[in-house]
Amino acid sequence: MTYRLPQEQMLPSLSLPLTFAHNRATMRTQTFSSEPKRGAGMQIQFLGAVQTVTGSMHMLTVNGKRILLECGMYQGRRAESFERNRHLPFDATQVDVLVLSHAHTDHSGCIPSLVKSGYNGNILATPATRDLCSIMLRDAGHIQEADAAYLNKKRKPGEPPIEPLYTQQDAIRSLENFVTLTYGRALSIAPGVTLTFFDAGHILGSAMICLDIEEKGEKRRLLFTGDLGRPGMPLLRDPYIPQDVDILLIESTYGDRLHGSTEENIARLRDVINQTHQRGGKVIIPAFSVGRTQYIIYVLHQLLAQEQIPSCPVYVDSPLSVNATEIFLLHPECYDEETRHFLMDTGSQSPFAFAGVHYVRDVKESKAINTLRGPAIIISASGMCETGRILHHLKNNIEDSRNTVVIVGWQAPYTLGRRLIEKQERVRILGEEYVRRADVQTLNAFSAHADRDELIGWFKAVQNPHLQHAFVVHGEASAPTALAAAMRELKAPLVTVPEPGQRVEL
Numbered sequence: 275m276t277y278r279l280p281q282e283q284m285l286p287s288l289s290l291p292l293t294f295a296h297n298r299a300t301m302r303t304q305t306f307s308s309e310p311k312r313g314a315g316m317q318i319q320f321l322g323a324v325q326t327v328t329g330s331m332h333m334l335t336v337n338g339k340r341i342l343l344e345c346g347m348y349q350g351r352r353a354e355s356f357e358r359n360r361h362l363p364f365d366a367t368q369v370d371v372l373v374l375s376h377a378h379t380d381h382s383g384c385i386p387s388l389v390k391s392g393y394n395g396n397i398l399a400t401p402a403t404r405d406l407c408s409i410m411l412r413d414a415g416h417i418q419e420a421d422a423a424y425l426n427k428k429r430k431p432g433e434p435p436i437e438p439l440y441t442q443q444d445a446i447r448s449l450e451n452f453v454t455l456t457y458g459r460a461l462s463i464a465p466g467v468t469l470t471f472f473d474a475g476h477i478l479g480s481a482m483i484c485l486d487i488e489e490k491g492e493k494r495r496l497l498f499t500g501d502l503g504r505p506g507m508p509l510l511r512d513p514y515i516p517q518d519v520d521i522l523l524i525e526s527t528y529g530d531r532l533h534g535s536t537e538e539n540i541a542r543l544r545d546v547i548n549q550t551h552q553r554g555g556k557v558i559i560p561a562f563s564v565g566r567t568q569y570i571i572y573v574l575h576q577l578l579a580q581e582q583i584p585s586c587p588v589y590v591d592s593p594l595s596v597n598a599t600e601i602f603l604l605h606p607e608c609y610d611e612e613t614r615h616f617l618m619d620t621g622s623q624s625p626f627a628f629a630g631v632h633y634v635r636d637v638k639e640s641k642a643i644n645t646l647r648g649p650a651i652i653i654s655a656s657g658m659c660e661t662g663r664i665l666h667h668l669k670n671n672i673e674d675s676r677n678t679v680v681i682v683g684w685q686a687p688y689t690l691g692r693r694l695i696e697k698q699e700r701v702r703i704l705g706e707e708y709v710r711r712a713d714v715q716t717l718n719a720f721s722a723h724a725d726r727d728e729l730i731g732w733f734k735a736v737q738n739p740h741l742q743h744a745f746v747v748h749g750e751a752s753a754p755t756a757l758a759a760a761m762r763e764l765k766a767p768l769v770t771v772p773e774p775g776q777r778v779e780l
């Protein structure tokens with residue numbers, strides 16, 4: 275079902291006074307090239323997630339104000355990531371306002387660095403995004419501190435100590451800058467610039483950023499998709515179809531690939547659970563804490579309610595996953611119609627609560643899962659099996675042929691998750707080698723990103739005679755160029771795959 279909110283139903287624009295940035299700290303910053311001229315016309319600079327999928331960051335200059343679209347963390351090789359995330363490519367004190375599409379770290383993870391560098395403006399996000407950032411940024415701060423402590427232990431005499439990129443306290447401090455705005459409500463965020471968030475259908479709170487801009491008497495609508503979800507996914511509303519877009523920034527993560535259908539994927543999960551249960555085995559699901567975990571829990575709830583899988587204990591074993599699920603519970607306004615009907619029909623209080631589901635924060639409780647006999651389903655983080663409690667569950671279950679590991683997300687090369695997908699016979703877990711006897715099943719269609727056909731379908735619906743320029747961002751290798759080619763075939767007027775750091779007059 276497509277969720278649409280026609281422009282005429284939009285609520286009247288509210289005005290929010292701008293808090294202009296002032297210098298709070300004097301961290302060194304680096305720039306790609308000269309700072310954009312404030313007197314010039316509207317322009318955009320593509321600073322991150324350009325021909326790659328991490329570190330989403332674009333700077334829009336309009337009416338002399340600098341509007342930062344996202345402040346994502348770059349995730350790549352350690353040394354390069356550290357440098358890029360520490361030294362933002364602009365002067366943070368000169369940014370007037372930040373708009374955030376959703377809470378994923380590659381879109382929000384450098385917010386504490388931005389605030390630490392002296393930014394004191396507003397950070398506009400949906401309420402659910404703000405709440406997810408509250409746990410995710412703190413978690414990122416904790417990881418940065420733990421990483422720095424680990425590296426300092428290995429430091430050679432005379433080497434300078436390694437400072438964390440930011441701390442949990444820096445993350446908490448940055449939460450003070452958030453101002454929330456619900457979907458479909460218009461808010462003036464800078465002179466001549468009105469912001470409206472629309473459903474992106476990607477994760478809880480995810481939004482497209484729609485800016486209605488008036489500059490020198492000319493009115494234009496700029497739309498940035500953020501990450502675009504899949505239509506027909508459980509829980510969230512479908513991606514919105516905006517009208518009258520003049521300038522479009524579209525993501526292209528899967529611009530050259532297809533996922534397969536959600537229904538088939540759920541049917542395969544059902545079959546895997548049934549077969550493993552018959553063998554008396556356990557189903558182990560490594561899953562990202564925010565989004566994928568809640569999606570799987572809700573699918574299990576639906577399958578149980580329809581008696582398509584047998585009742586057995588389900589463990590959600592990750593403190594971050596448990597915290598994230600609590601945030602999902604706080605935001606029923608983000609659920610789609612189907613979820614609301616499911617809750618009414620089954621008399622359930624929540625998509626994530628059913629007989630047999632256990633949420634585990636405590637380490638002792640987590641260890642107790644290892645001693646359980648008989649069928650169970652264990653969902654744990656991290657999603658790529660690199661860190662976290664999932665490693666203990668894999669270690670304890672990988673050598674038992676009754677068990678199945680179900681991979682539900684993309685696995686980067688050289689990760690344990692990738693080696694499992696490849697069904698390698700021997701795998702190293704926590705420093706020890708194990709013989710993989712458990713079955714491994716890969717279910718690709720649980721992706722929270724639209725695939726090639728869905729991106730093209732969405733673009734077809736959005737394309738209009740006003741469209742002046744489309745920029746394809748957030749995609750790796752051939753994905754952005756493939757999507758750009760498909761858009762040109764649809765007679766899109768001007769489609770650009772920008773270069774990193776490129777600045778374009780609009």
Ligand SMILES: [Zn+2]
Nearest residue numbers: 376378476501
């Ligand atoms: Zn995302």
